[in-house]
Every structure is written in C-alpha cells, then in structure tokens.
Amino acid sequence: MPLLRTQHSVLPGFTLSFALSVLFICLVILVPLSGLAIHVSQMSWAQYWGVITDPRSLASFRVTLLAAAGASGINAVVGLLLAWVITRYRFPGRRLMDALVDLPFALPTAVAGLTLSALFAANGWLGQWFEAVGISVAYTPLGIMIAMSFTSLPFVVRAVQPVLEDLTPDVEEAAATLGATPMATFTRVILAQLMPALLTGTALAFTRSLGEYGAVIFIAGNMPFETEILSLLVNIRLDEFDYAAASALASVILIASLVLLFGIQLVQSRLTRRWKGH
Amino acid sequence: MHERPRHWHQWFLIMAAFAAIAILLVMPLALIFTEAFSQGWAMVQQNLTNPDMLGAIKLTLIVTLITVPVNLLFGILLAWCVTRYEFRGRKLLSTLIDIPFAMSPVVAGLCYLVVYGAQSVVGNWFSGMGVQLMFALPGMVMVTVFVTCPYVARVLIPLMESQGQHEEEAAIILGASGWQAFLYVTLPKIRWALLYGVVLTNARAVGEFGAVSVVSGLIRGQTLTLPLLVQMWNQDYNTVGAFTAAGLLAAMALVTLLLKTVLEWATQHSSDNATEQKTEQDTP
Numbered sequence: 001m002p003l004l005r006t007q008h009s010v011l012p013g014f015t016l017s018f019a020l021s022v023l024f025i026c027l028v029i030l031v032p033l034s035g036l037a038i039h040v041s042q043m044s045w046a047q048y049w050g051v052i053t054d055p056r057s058l059a060s061f062r063v064t065l066l067a068a069a070g071a072s073g074i075n076a077v078v079g080l081l082l083a084w085v086i087t088r089y090r091f092p093g094r095r096l097m098d099a100l101v102d103l104p105f106a107l108p109t110a111v112a113g114l115t116l117s118a119l120f121a122a123n124g125w126l127g128q129w130f131e132a133v134g135i136s137v138a139y140t141p142l143g144i145m146i147a148m149s150f151t152s153l154p155f156v157v158r159a160v161q162p163v164l165e166d167l168t169p170d171v172e173e174a175a176a177t178l179g180a181t182p183m184a185t186f187t188r189v190i191l192a193q194l195m196p197a198l199l200t201g202t203a204l205a206f207t208r209s210l211g212e213y214g215a216v217i218f219i220a221g222n223m224p225f226e227t228e229i230l231s232l233l234v235n236i237r238l239d240e241f242d243y244a245a246a247s248a249l250a251s252v253i254l255i256a257s258l259v260l261l262f263g264i265q266l267v268q269s270r271l272t273r274r275w276k277g278h
Numbered sequence: 279m280h281e282r283p284r285h286w287h288q289w290f291l292i293m294a295a296f297a298a299i300a301i302l303l304v305m306p307l308a309l310i311f312t313e314a315f316s317q318g319w320a321m322v323q324q325n326l327t328n329p330d331m332l333g334a335i336k337l338t339l340i341v342t343l344i345t346v347p348v349n350l351l352f353g354i355l356l357a358w359c360v361t362r363y364e365f366r367g368r369k370l371l372s373t374l375i376d377i378p379f380a381m382s383p384v385v386a387g388l389c390y391l392v393v394y395g396a397q398s399v400v401g402n403w404f405s406g407m408g409v410q411l412m413f414a415l416p417g418m419v420m421v422t423v424f425v426t427c428p429y430v431a432r433v434l435i436p437l438m439e440s441q442g443q444h445e446e447e448a449a450i451i452l453g454a455s456g457w458q459a460f461l462y463v464t465l466p467k468i469r470w471a472l473l474y475g476v477v478l479t480n481a482r483a484v485g486e487f488g489a490v491s492v493v494s495g496l497i498r499g500q501t502l503t504l505p506l507l508v509q510m511w512n513q514d515y516n517t518v519g520a521f522t523a524a525g526l527l528a529a530m531a532l533v534t535l536l537l538k539t540v541l542e543w544a545t546q547h548s549s550d551n552a553t554e555q556k557t558e559q560d561t562p
Contacts, residue, residue, distance in 0.1 A: 007364035010447050012456035017359035024352045025374050028424050032386070033377070035393030078298050085295040089283045097295065099539045103303050105478075106531035106538070108485025110505040111524040114512055115306040118313065118521075125305060150302060211382025214487035214505070218512070231384040235492060238388065247392060250385040261380035265373060 068209035071148035079156025109214030117219040139221030152205035159201030313521035325522040353430025361438040387492025413495030421489040430475035474541040
C-alpha cells in the first residue's frame, strides 16, 4: 500500500498488520456504532426530540449529570491527595496503598455495586453512622454519587502521579526562598503545573461516571424521576422492546462521551506540544 | 523526591490518605468476605457447588478464553502497525481504539443488539443459517471483545514506541524474515507488557456486566456469567449466595492487582536494563 505510506520502513508486514487492524476496528467498533447511527436516523426529528425531552428522560439526564459531576469533584480532591501522598512521602504501607488504588479497575462493577449498597444501607457498616445524623445514602442520589466515585477513583491518581514525579524540587525551593508561604507555593507553583493532568484525570473520571451502570444500579434504588440513571433508562426501554427510544437515549450518552474523549485527546496533544516547545 | 514526613501537616495528609483508602477500598473488600462466610463454611461450599454457580463459572471461563486470545492477537497487530510504520491515518487508528474505553457498556450492548439482533439484516442471515447471535454465547463473546479490545494495544503502543525499531531493522538487514524478527527480537522485549495487557483484558472480560447483561437475555442456567449471577441472586434475596459469587470475583481482582504490581515492576526493570545497556554501548 504505497499510497498510504509517507516514509519507507525496511520492516515487512505493513500490509498484513494494517489490513487486519483496520478490518478488526471496522467489524468490532465502527459497524456497531454506525448501526446505531442508522437506527437513530430512521426516526423523524419530532420523534427523536419527543424521546429526549420526555420528562422521565430529562429527570434521568439531570440525575446522571449531577451525580457524575459530584463524583468527579470528590475524585479530584481525593485523587490529588492520594497521588501527592504516594509520590511525596516515604512511609510504611506506601506500596500497598499504590497497588490498592487500582482496585476499582480490577473489581467487577457488579461486585462494587453489591458491596457498596450493603456498606451504605441504613444498617450497614458505614450507613448506620450516616443514618444517625439523618442522612440516607443507599437508594438516594448520594449513593449514586458514591458508586460513581468508587469506579472512577484511579483516573485522577494515575493522571496526576507521573506529572508529580517529574516536578523538580528547585522551583518549589526557589519559591520558598523568595518568601512564599507553603500554601502559596502549593497553589501558585505546584497546583499550577499539575492543572492539565488534574483536569484530564477529572474529565476521564467524569466520562466514565456518565456511562457507569453496574456499580450504580445496585445502590441507586432506581426510582423513576429520582434515582434513575440514563444507562438504566436505556436498558428499561430495551426490555419494553422500544428500540427506537433506547437508541435515541443511547445516542445522547454516546455523543457526550465521544465529544469528551476527542476533546480530552485534543487538549492533551496541544499541551504536550507546548511543553515540548514546538 | 521521596522524603520521610517531618511536619504534623504531612502526617495529617498521610492519615487522610489512609482513611480514604480504608473507607473506599479496604472496607468493601472486607465486607464481601464477611458476608460470604456469615452463614459458615458449609453454606459457602453449598453455594459454590450450586448448579447455577457452576454453570456461571463455566460460561465466564468460555467467554474469557475466547476473548483474551482474540484481543491479544489484535493488540499486537495494531501496536506493530502504528509504532513501526509512518502512514496517513496513523493517529486516527490509535484514537479509534480508545472508543470502547469512553463508551457506556449499556450503549455498547445496544449497538450490538441493533446490528446483530434477529431483526437486523446480519442477524437475520445468521438465524437463517441456524445460528443465534444475540441472547446467546456468540453475542456475549462479541460485546466482551468490544469492551476489552483497547487494553493490550494501549499497554504495548507506548512501550514499543519508546523502544524504537533499530534492532528489528538490524535483524532484517542481516537476513532474518519478518516472523523471525518479531519472534526473536520484538517478542522478548515486550513479553512482560504483553502479559500485563493479558491480565488487564482478563480481569475486564471476567467482570464485564453492563454490555453482557444487555445481550445475554439473562436466561437462568444458560446465559448467566458470574457478574450476572451476582445480580440475579441479589434480586432473589439470596444475599449469601450473591456475596459468595462476588467473593470469587473479588479474589480474581486481588490476584489481578498482585500480578499487575509484579508485571509493572518487571516491565520497568527490563526497560531500565535496556536503556542501561544502550548507554553502555553508546559510550565507548
């Protein structure tokens, strides 16, 4: 395929690896995606708009967006704390802490959901303390937020950690010698350099939270208009054999997550180019 | 960079981090095993030998054993293609592979249902041949392949990019065939990363819930994988059973974490060695 190649390589196997990769990506990723797009395009605009602006759909948009935003906020703070402590200090249990951070990625989401709902139930290990001060967690939007923040916790930590490791201490020392308080050094010097990574991690966590299903449905209670997330509503429409409504709702999640994915990658490549000085 | 904490506020931060880890990660793990064993060992044994449980374990293994080799092969091909050649659309190819990471699993399941379901052209053709894709094993394998396809490629691409291709080129110039160059030069350099990719793919394939639940049809004794069984038994108020299935999956997750830590160390170690050797060669 000489037309595609912009530079010749002595290594053989371009045609084989390129053709098979493209074939796989088409069959596994692009065909199903375009199938959904075709399915949605067969609906009239009025039909589509009707499904999207249905009060129950609007309520599920609201619940999903608010819970995902809350979860990403929690993760930005907790993730930054964990990344900071793991990279900056030496203490017993540091390696274990580092390894455990990935637990939410390794633990199946259904297991996370089952466990969190038992943990935060009114008589659960943690839920009883919240109940004592009058806060219900399980089967409320708060529970959805906790489930989402559990499954997306590693994103912020793993995005911030490498940047934090590469920060050179001389900038901080310079700030301190010039009379900056520790707080000012942290916000003006360290946080400023961490911002791109922190935002990337938080955006990834937000994207994951928007689409989270397994962990949420166990703890949410799934009451229409109150604790029903968008992915669940898609599944309910499917069970009713209303494929049109399910596809329309799914297209909204899909567009949102694709825009987020490409947006994050665009911003990231811009930033790395700026860092490299091009 | 690592320092021993000296000030009280540093100790405070460490304590806060431990509290977060304990509440968010350790307590859930402890709860799973406490609940699973709450009715004693005999009950656990009874749950583990239940036909539904054995069926779910078998189905989960079948799905995983098909998915992992498929994605291993595809991951190597894609990583080889985008790191060894310069061509138009290279960036696009490595972006497209990230789509399954960003997509909601339920939406993924729905896409497959729309394209390969009985009402579709493709699904119709297959059912004419006597093969049912959706609400059966083929559909479950297909969505699992979709959900897990980025892992191997994502692990390999940065590593192979940083390793470069001079050694492969030398092998080719010295008369090796393409396969020999791959088997004897590339493969030894990427073996740990490859294994790491397999571990990640395996964990996700075993634990996938949303996408599989859409296309499985949830037929008892036939299309329930372990995560789906967790939900089914939980809905049946068989809490101990649900936590026993969850315990099996959590044990898999812990093994995954252990392997991941070891493999990350091995990958780093071998690439450190490679750069050391390189600098030794460069300085006469």
